[in-house]
Amino acid sequence: xxxxxxxxxxxxxxxxxxxxxxxxxxxxxxxxxxxxxxxxxxxxxxxxxxxxxxxxxxxxxxxxxxxxxxxxxxxxxxxxxxxxxxxxxxxxxxxxxxxxxxxxxxxxxxxxxxxxxxxxxxxxxxxxxxxxxxxxxxxxxxxxxxxxxxxxxxxxxxxxxxxxxxxxxxxxxxxxxxxxxxxxxxxxxxxxxxxxxxxxxxxxxxxxxxxxxxxxxxxxxxxxxxxxxxxxxxxxxxxxxxxxxxxxxxxxxxxxxxxxxxxxxxxxxxxxxxxxxxxxxxxxxxxxxxxxxxxxxxxxxxxxxxxxxxxxxxxxx
Amino acid sequence: xxxxxxxxxxxxxxxxxxxxxxxxxxxxxxxxxxxxxxxxxxxxxxxxxxxxxxxxxxxxxxxxxxxxxxxxxxxxxxxxxxxxxxxxxxxxxxxxxxxxxxxxxxxxxxxxxxxxxxxxxxxxxxxxxxxxxxxxxxxxxxxxxxxxxxxxxxxxxxxxxxxxxxxxxxxxxxxxxxxxxxxxxxxxxxxxxxxxxxxxxxxxxxxxxxxxxxxxxxxxxxxxxxxxxxxxxxxxxxxxxxxxxxxxxxxxxxxxxxxxxxxxxxxxxxxxxxxxxxxxxxxxxxxxxxxxxxxxxxxxxxxxxxxxxxxxxxxxx
Numbered sequence: 001x002x003x004x005x006x007x008x009x010x011x012x013x014x015x016x017x018x019x020x021x022x023x024x025x026x027x028x029x030x031x032x033x034x035x036x037x038x039x040x041x042x043x044x045x046x047x048x049x050x051x052x053x054x055x056x057x058x059x060x061x062x063x064x065x066x067x068x069x070x071x072x073x074x075x076x077x078x079x080x081x082x083x084x085x086x087x088x089x090x091x092x093x094x095x096x097x098x099x100x101x102x103x104x105x106x107x108x109x110x111x112x113x114x115x116x117x118x119x120x121x122x123x124x125x126x127x128x129x130x131x132x133x134x135x136x137x138x139x140x141x142x143x144x145x146x147x148x149x150x151x152x153x154x155x156x157x158x159x160x161x162x163x164x165x166x167x168x169x170x171x172x173x174x175x176x177x178x179x180x181x182x183x184x185x186x187x188x189x190x191x192x193x194x195x196x197x198x199x200x201x202x203x204x205x206x207x208x209x210x211x212x213x214x215x216x217x218x219x220x221x222x223x224x225x226x227x228x229x230x231x232x233x234x235x236x237x238x239x240x241x242x243x244x245x246x247x248x249x250x251x252x253x254x255x256x257x258x259x260x261x262x263x264x265x266x267x268x269x270x271x272x273x274x275x276x277x278x279x280x281x282x283x284x285x286x287x288x289x290x291x292x293x294x295x296x297x298x299x300x301x302x303x304x305x306x307x308x309x310x311x312x313x314x315x316x317x
Numbered sequence: 318x319x320x321x322x323x324x325x326x327x328x329x330x331x332x333x334x335x336x337x338x339x340x341x342x343x344x345x346x347x348x349x350x351x352x353x354x355x356x357x358x359x360x361x362x363x364x365x366x367x368x369x370x371x372x373x374x375x376x377x378x379x380x381x382x383x384x385x386x387x388x389x390x391x392x393x394x395x396x397x398x399x400x401x402x403x404x405x406x407x408x409x410x411x412x413x414x415x416x417x418x419x420x421x422x423x424x425x426x427x428x429x430x431x432x433x434x435x436x437x438x439x440x441x442x443x444x445x446x447x448x449x450x451x452x453x454x455x456x457x458x459x460x461x462x463x464x465x466x467x468x469x470x471x472x473x474x475x476x477x478x479x480x481x482x483x484x485x486x487x488x489x490x491x492x493x494x495x496x497x498x499x500x501x502x503x504x505x506x507x508x509x510x511x512x513x514x515x516x517x518x519x520x521x522x523x524x525x526x527x528x529x530x531x532x533x534x535x536x537x538x539x540x541x542x543x544x545x546x547x548x549x550x551x552x553x554x555x556x557x558x559x560x561x562x563x564x565x566x567x568x569x570x571x572x573x574x575x576x577x578x579x580x581x582x583x584x585x586x587x588x589x590x591x592x593x594x595x596x597x598x599x600x601x602x603x604x605x606x607x608x609x610x611x612x613x614x615x616x617x618x619x620x621x622x623x624x625x626x627x628x629x630x631x632x633x634x
Binding site: 226252253257287 | 486538
């Protein structure tokens with residue numbers, strides 16, 4: 001279990017109410033950021049302190065791994081210089097207010113703050129300007145909670161109002177709502193794009209033309225196949241990408257679930273790659289232990305760009 | 318392949334535009350109707366003639382088995398004496414207009430109309446008042462299409478605008494829209510009920526309390542489990558039913574798919590029953606051939622009422 005400290009800056013209200021953290025993938029100049037990379041390190045069960053305006057306001061628990069997501073529309077004009085693409089991490093916040101000002105206990109806190117990539121400047125007690133999601137030690141959590149006579153053990157129950165599973169849905173709802181005012185979409189395309197979110201309509205028809213059989217199980221019965229996006233619907237940047245048959249695969253329902261969740265991907269030759277997060281025991285329970293692709297054939301060149309996106313951005317190696 | 322003739326009466330416009338047929342389950346006096354029972358006999362690939370106002374207007378092809386569904390809200394005041402619960406059958410209509418009046422060819426048609434449960438009175442050529450979905454012979458189709466110099470073979474292509482897969486979604490969208498004006502739902506419950514449609518939110522939490530492990534595969538990893546309704550969300554008649562933990566099962570994704578689609582159910586003791594529509598070959602491809610329940614235990618008494626609903630109304634024996 002890890003302990004995280006997020007410096008929300010201007011987005012605390014949305015992120016607490018929405019039950020998530022969102023960061024761009026990279027700095028605005030394109031360089032990597034340890035604080036953004038941490039979004040993909042955080043794992044279910046990790047604790048998070050919510051910090052803004054000099055104060056730790058709340059404590060939460062990570063409820064799932066981060067997924068890629070566009071900048072939440074509810075941020076509106078905040079962070080206009082951030083990239084539009086980023087990571088969203090579901091966090092379930094406990095109701096109990098913390099309300100501790102770290103600066104007030106800086107003399108004891110400074111020595112246990114991390115030496116690099118600290119959320120707080122140990123000299124001044126001010127938030128580190130570059131920090132977003134920073135890792136701290138269990139001792140930092142214990143000390144700050146001690147200020148309100150609380151312990152980490154007080155928060156070992158999952159919050160009752162656990163959202164998280166519906167996170168991708170929430171993000172997709174926001175995107176779908178944005179279509180209503182998109183002058184580039186006529187009614188037909190809007191309807192097709194909305195159907196494509198669930199792998200239906202013209203997207204499904206087009207995928208069926210390209211890849212009519214589940215590559216993993218060999219199932220070809222239409223009633224048992226789901227049309228899945230390689231580049232996820234929520235990350236596509238145009239109706240064209242959302243409706244492209246070459247961005248899709250017909251998969252059996254459990255294979256679709258694993259593929260969507262990044263627990264399974266393919267390489268360009270069609271070989272399977274399972275995530276290390278998927279245990280052999282669960283693979284066996286899914287009937288997929290030691291499975292070889294029923295259809296082993298290289299991906300069409302127009303599919304490879306979408307497949308690579310999946311390998312890099314969706315697959316949890 | 319079967320040939321069907323639907324007498325739409327007042328709902329032709331909605332059923333042609335929407336790509337479906339809808340009927341109540343039973344007559345208003347509660348008795349069975351052959352014409353309504355036929356909704357569950359129709360199978361993908363069957364042909365349908367659309368008849369109303371003395372004319373066969375269109376031909377369509379059934380694209381999936383019927384599912385249970387409330388009366389479409391777009392019927393508005395039509396059929397107020399029909400039961401609110403019925404069958405919906407997805408039909409993809411061909412664009413080509415037929416425009417044949419059967420009465421005009423009654424002298425040749427009468428002898429090949431079915432002797433019982435005919436869509437048309439063979440004496441008068443008028444639509445049979447009680448008829449909704451009637452089975453007719455291939456010869457009836459051939460004769461009527463012959464009037465416009467067409468043959469059944471002209472319609473052996475699937476219509477290009479194939480909807481159907483999104484049918485349940487469409488029905489559920491209509492229900493969800495109806496919540497916006499439901500004075501019995503406060504914002505919290507409305508949000509919970511909408512999340513429950515996707516097996517999320519408080520519904521999922523409650524199911525996890527009741528049935529935390531997939532009965533079929535034994536999977537207990539939360540990240541691999543879907544919360545599924547026994548009495549389908551779209552058929553529940555209250556927020557209470559939609560949110561009831563005892564109306565749910567946690568299932569692995571492929572098991573959830575089969576259960577939702579009526580290809581799998583359980584008996585009260587927890588034994589599995591697979592639909593005869595699921596081939597042994599596909600069961601094997603899904604890794605479920607010869608599978609025994611990982612957890613064999615009787616259902617809780619509060620679940621049995623929901624389970625029976627699934628056995629009777631969802632399961633395709």
